[in-house]
Amino acid sequence: MSTLLDVRDVSKRFTMGGLFGRKTIDAVMDANFSLSAENPEIFTIIGESGSGKTTLARMILGLEDPTSGEILFRGEKVDRHAGRAARLKFMSHVQPVFQNPFEAFNPLKQIERYLESTARRFLDTGDKAVIDRAMDEALQKVGLSLKEVRGRFPHEMSGGQLQRCAIARALIPNPPLLIADEPVSMVDASLRMSIVNLLKSLRDDLKVSVIYITHDLATAYYISNRLIIMQRGRIVEMGDARTVLDNPEHPYSRLLKASVLSTDDAGAGKLMTDAGMLDLATDSVGQAGRLVDRADGRSVRVYEGV
Amino acid sequence: MTRENEVILEVENLKAYYQMNYFGVSREVRAVDDITVTMRKNEVYGIAGESSSGKTSFIKVLAAAIRPPLRVVQGTVKYNFSNGPIDVAHATPEQIETVRWKHLSYIMQGSMSVLNPVRRIGKTFQDFAQRPLGLKGEAFEERVVNHLARLKLPPDVLRAYPHELSGGMRQRVTIGLATVCHPEFIIADEPTTALDVVVQKEVLQLIRDIQTEMGASVVFVTHDMSVHANVADRVGIIYAGRLVEEGPTRDMFFAPKHPYTAHLVASLPRIGDTQQRPALEGRPPNLADPPQGCRFHPRCPLAVDKCRKEVPPMEVVGPDHRTACWRWKDVEPLVNTTAPAGVMA
Numbered sequence: 305m306s307t308l309l310d311v312r313d314v315s316k317r318f319t320m321g322g323l324f325g326r327k328t329i330d331a332v333m334d335a336n337f338s339l340s341a342e343n344p345e346i347f348t349i350i351g352e353s354g355s356g357k358t359t360l361a362r363m364i365l366g367l368e369d370p371t372s373g374e375i376l377f378r379g380e381k382v383d384r385h386a387g388r389a390a391r392l393k394f395m396s397h398v399q400p401v402f403q404n405p406f407e408a409f410n411p412l413k414q415i416e417r418y419l420e421s422t423a424r425r426f427l428d429t430g431d432k433a434v435i436d437r438a439m440d441e442a443l444q445k446v447g448l449s450l451k452e453v454r455g456r457f458p459h460e461m462s463g464g465q466l467q468r469c470a471i472a473r474a475l476i477p478n479p480p481l482l483i484a485d486e487p488v489s490m491v492d493a494s495l496r497m498s499i500v501n502l503l504k505s506l507r508d509d510l511k512v513s514v515i516y517i518t519h520d521l522a523t524a525y526y527i528s529n530r531l532i533i534m535q536r537g538r539i540v541e542m543g544d545a546r547t548v549l550d551n552p553e554h555p556y557s558r559l560l561k562a563s564v565l566s567t568d569d570a571g572a573g574k575l576m577t578d579a580g581m582l583d584l585a586t587d588s589v590g591q592a593g594r595l596v597d598r599a600d601g602r603s604v605r606v607y608e609g610v
Numbered sequence: 611m612t613r614e615n616e617v618i619l620e621v622e623n624l625k626a627y628y629q630m631n632y633f634g635v636s637r638e639v640r641a642v643d644d645i646t647v648t649m650r651k652n653e654v655y656g657i658a659g660e661s662s663s664g665k666t667s668f669i670k671v672l673a674a675a676i677r678p679p680l681r682v683v684q685g686t687v688k689y690n691f692s693n694g695p696i697d698v699a700h701a702t703p704e705q706i707e708t709v710r711w712k713h714l715s716y717i718m719q720g721s722m723s724v725l726n727p728v729r730r731i732g733k734t735f736q737d738f739a740q741r742p743l744g745l746k747g748e749a750f751e752e753r754v755v756n757h758l759a760r761l762k763l764p765p766d767v768l769r770a771y772p773h774e775l776s777g778g779m780r781q782r783v784t785i786g787l788a789t790v791c792h793p794e795f796i797i798a799d800e801p802t803t804a805l806d807v808v809v810q811k812e813v814l815q816l817i818r819d820i821q822t823e824m825g826a827s828v829v830f831v832t833h834d835m836s837v838h839a840n841v842a843d844r845v846g847i848i849y850a851g852r853l854v855e856e857g858p859t860r861d862m863f864f865a866p867k868h869p870y871t872a873h874l875v876a877s878l879p880r881i882g883d884t885q886q887r888p889a890l891e892g893r894p895p896n897l898a899d900p901p902q903g904c905r906f907h908p909r910c911p912l913a914v915d916k917c918r919k920e921v922p923p924m925e926v927v928g929p930d931h932r933t934a935c936w937r938w939k940d941v942e943p944l945v946n947t948t949a950p951a952g953v954m955a
Contacts, residue, residue: 352808352809353777353806462894463661492660493833493874495889495890497888497889498891500879500887501886519806519807521807522878525882526879526884526887546884549882550881550882563810563811564807564836564881565814565834565839565840567835567836567839567863567875567880
């Protein structure tokens with residue numbers, strides 16, 4: 305079994321401040337996971353703001369150097385300082401989708417211009433017909449077509465459509481891996497499911513692996529195969545999405561699940577979070593602990609003396 | 611929970627349009643088109659709708675923040691405050707000044723853009739609340755500190771700058787600003803959109819607590835139906851400038867009578883359930899040129915000829931439950947949910 309992406313003992317430490325009052329922040333600590341090349345999957349990273357999930361994604365994209373550890377993509381090290389040709393090759397394999405489609409597109413330019421520049425770069429051609437065909441193919445994959453998009457500006461489309469265009473752009477070089485950083489949090493509720501269903505069909509029909517970053521447990525449960533839950537830079541629980549979310553073991557995972565607003569008792573006005581649960585979850589912050597494998601295939605961080 | 615049936619707000623046939631006249635070309639956007647709704651004392655009323663459905667324009671009118679090009683074309687927005695009734699759609703700025711913050715207040719979206727980044731929180735509190743409260747110096751300070759304690763904020767935040775606080779704390783500060791004068795009517799516009807799940811739940815709990823404690827009415831606006839499920843007593847759905855359905859929260863979730871509501875509820879994913887969720891295709895209509903008849907018909911799975919031609923009227927379909935759909939009898943929940951006992955099917 306060959307691996308597509310291998311994240312090995314990756315840590316990232318940011319240093320803030322100058323000579324005086326220097327402060328270090330460990331954004332990611334000892335992250336370990338790998339994706340297989342044969343079985344495309346949706347791998348979800350869950351965590352609140354400041355849990356290091358975006359930093360981890362940036363390191364996988366090669367936008368940030370890990371402080372220690374290494375990230376291998378198809379056996380080759382992801383390196384920010386590799387030559388231009390090597391970077392381009394890497395970028396054609398790993399593509400990002402960003403959170404806010406209204407910010408990803410230049411409001412003053414037609415949508416197809418952004419797609420066109422991506423196509424021009426990765427197909428390395430100036431031939432209009434080739435570029436148009438590539439754009440159309442990518443748009444077809446997300447349920448749009450070049451005819452619908454051509455000549456339109458970002459403000460003329462809904463958030464859901466625009467996010468689809470952003471995904472189409474990422475699909476132009478036919479990457480085996482997409483990194484989607486909170487792709488639905490800025491999209492309206494009624495259109496959200498169309499994006500989530502799209503990610504699902506990318507995996508099932510086009511065999512694209514997706515790293516899906518979110519803080520929404522419900523959509524994570526809905527689409528992902530495996531997931532990791534991060535708290536302040538540490539992976540606290542990792543395993544099969546259904547196994548973990550049906551019955552989370554780490555206190556923080558349990559708190560997250562309990563905080564999901566359920567519609568089962570709509571109108572009853574139940575909102576209380578168990579205070580004990582909150583304390584238990586915050587207790588583990590800052591403790592190293594270690595990940596232990598469980599019989600059902602998940603790994604959980606446990607702490608000495610607990 | 612006891613609910614008084616006293617009405618605090620009556621909105622009647624409200625039409626508010628954006629009227630623009632540039633270079634001789636006039637354009638009219640019908641953001642709020644004939645909305646009639648009443649809200650009771652001591653109630654949380656949820657308003658749901660997607661972006662560009664006109665919900666923010668509606669809120670602007672409710673909050674008496676009507677600025678050109680937005681104009682109230684028709685209808686009234688009557689509040690029955692303790693200091694007398696007022697129609698904010700036709701009141702003078704001086705009259706509105708008498709109710710602002712003391713009776714009618716507003717929790718805004720995006721706490722970072724509400725709080726002035728170069729002023730300390732305490733200063734902002736002075737700017738907002740000193741005049742309506744009519745307190746000065748230590749008396750004012752004491753009142754604010756007491757109020758912050760109720761929101762579980764330490765008095766130190768008054769000396770902090772907004773960037774020094776976390777997102778959840780900032781949002782609590784804006785809730786504090788909106789509630790420090792003990793208003794009777796609070797408008798909350800997407801107060802939890804930018805927050806994490808854990809913090810979101812805390813903030814919602816806080817709004818609910820403050821509401822029960824002060825006996826205020828809250829209008830809660832968000833497109834997230836799961837928030838409504840947990841906070842609102844009644845929910846109203848706005849689509850393309852019109853109210854399409856309104857009812858008690860339970861009924862709206864378990865027995866919706868409008869296809870749009872049924873879709874919104876069905877598209878919510880749940881933990882423990884991996885059923886394929888339907889996604890609503892198409893896009894919300896352009897309000898400058900809305901479709902004929904029922905505005906939902908281009909996206910509606912139940913649409914028939916009548917829907918394309920005639921505008922459906924608001925019909926009463928149950929206790930407190932109204933819908934504007936020609937085919938409400940055929941609307942069924944799209945995803946199997948087990949409705950608890952006591953819900954009208």
